Amino acid sequence: xxxxxxxxxxxxxxxxxxxxxxxxxxxxxxxxxxxxxxxxxxxxxxxxxxxxxxxxxxxxxxxxxxxxxxxxxxxxxxxxxxxxxxxxxxxxxxxxxxxxxxxxxxxxxxxxxxxxxxxxxxxxxxxxxxxxxxxxxxxxxxxxxxxxxxxxxxxxxxxxxxxxxxxxxxxxxxxxxxxxxxxxxxxxxxxxxxxxxxxxxxxxxxxxxxxxxxxxxxxxxxxxxxxxxxxxxxxxxxxxxxxxxxxxxx
Numbered sequence: 382x383x384x385x386x387x388x389x390x391x392x393x394x395x396x397x398x399x400x401x402x403x404x405x406x407x408x409x410x411x412x413x414x415x416x417x418x419x420x421x422x423x424x425x426x427x428x429x430x431x432x433x434x435x436x437x438x439x440x441x442x443x444x445x446x447x448x449x450x451x452x453x454x455x456x457x458x459x460x461x462x463x464x465x466x467x468x469x470x471x472x473x474x475x476x477x478x479x480x481x482x483x484x485x486x487x488x489x490x491x492x493x494x495x496x497x498x499x500x501x502x503x504x505x506x507x508x509x510x511x512x513x514x515x516x517x518x519x520x521x522x523x524x525x526x527x528x529x530x531x532x533x534x535x536x537x538x539x540x541x542x543x544x545x546x547x548x549x550x551x552x553x554x555x556x557x558x559x560x561x562x563x564x565x566x567x568x569x570x571x572x573x574x575x576x577x578x579x580x581x582x583x584x585x586x587x588x589x590x591x592x593x594x595x596x597x598x599x600x601x602x603x604x605x606x607x608x609x610x611x612x613x614x615x616x617x618x619x620x621x622x623x624x625x626x627x628x629x630x631x
Contacts, residue, residue, distance in 0.1 A: 384435045384470075385629045388428070389414045390458055392442025392477060395576050395583075399568035400611070401438055401473070404618035410435055410625055417454035418442070425457055431468045436625035437461070439478030441566065443582075445532060446480035446490045459485045465560070471624035472560035473516075476530055479554070479562030483534045486556055493531040498548050500531040502590040504602035507544040507552055507565070515620040516561050517543040517553045519613045525606045527566040527574070528552075534564060559624055567614050571603040 387410050389398050398414070405412055417423040431437075439458060449456045462485040465472050474482035480490045493500055505528060510521035520526060534551040536542050543553040543561075552564045569577075577583045578596050587595040 384433050384631075385409070386411045386413050386429060386434055387436040387438065387625055388434055389438045389440065390478070391416045391440045392418045392444060394419075395580050396441050397568075397573060397576075398438065398440060399570055399573045400614050401475075401568045401618060401621075404615065404622050405625075408622060408626060410622075410629055417457055418444070418452055420454065423454045423457060425460065428457065428461055431461070431464045431470050434465065434470050435629040436621070437465045437470050437472045439472075439474045439481055440568075441476030441478060441529075444477060445492065446477060446484050455481060466557055469557075469559060471621060471628060472556070473621055474556075474560075474562040475568060476564060476566060479564050480532060480534055482556055482560065482562040483554070488537060488540060488554075489535045490532050491535050493533065496533055496535075498533065500586070500590050501528045501546065501548050502530075502587055502595075503528060503599065504606055505546060507546065509542075509545045511541075511543040514543050514555065516617045517563070519616040520544070520567070523606075523610050523613050525602065526610065527569045527603070528564070529566060530564060534562070561621075567617065569603070570611070571600065571607050574599060574603045 444452050459481050462482050483490055504525035506525050507520055510517060512518045512521050533549055536551040541555040542551050543555060545552050549564055554562050556562060584596060591598060
């Protein structure tokens with residue numbers, strides 16, 4: 382039977398798939414959005430086998446990718462990501478999802494404190510973009526993308542890094558022929574960012590990083606960036622959708 386399901390794993394209700402979900406609308410794919418972290422007693426049997434997946438997307442969240450004791454479901458997600466890589470399932474990890482994808486490959490993730498770096502929050506352009514990459518390459522022309530993280534992926538010499546910023550050497554990486562990790566939030570629209578900033582914990586974190594005008598600044602930058610960024614993000618996500626549809630077609 383063809384694998385028709387795109388499984389999207391969330392960790393926080395407000396960190397929705399945004400543009401990723403928009404890119405899948407109108408397809409014949411079945412989209413299954415779940416939150417294992419908030420599912421008491423979640424077990425491997427609660428997840429579909431990778432043979433049934435046309436694609437896998439793992440979203441962001443405030444957890445540390447190695448906090449398996451505090452969030453046991455992250456171990457299930459890391460195992461699923463490792464299985465997906467072995468099976469060639471097209472995969473996208475965003476922020477925490479990218480860090481979990483890195484850990485599934487044995488790539489370390491370190492806290493900002495360990496690395497002596499502050500949290501990276503705000504809109505800023507990517508640097509050193511691999512323009513040949515079909516997912517990250519279009520974003521070389523983006524005026525900025527949204528960064529919101531403290532932990533960093535620490536790439537090894539064999540990691541295919543696709544983009545960087547001054548404080549984060551690995552903003553994106555390739556994990557095989559059909560898997561990508563993005564440390565930044567390609568999925569966020571101005572409207573979704575408004576939802577984030579309505580959450581007290583997000584607002585406090587932003588103000589701590591950017592100062593008292595953080596919310597106005599983030600909203601202003603989101604709206605200034607969106608007209609140019611959105612079509613580039615749609616090009617990136619269209620490639621992923623094509624991979625999902627190809628796998629679904631068998």
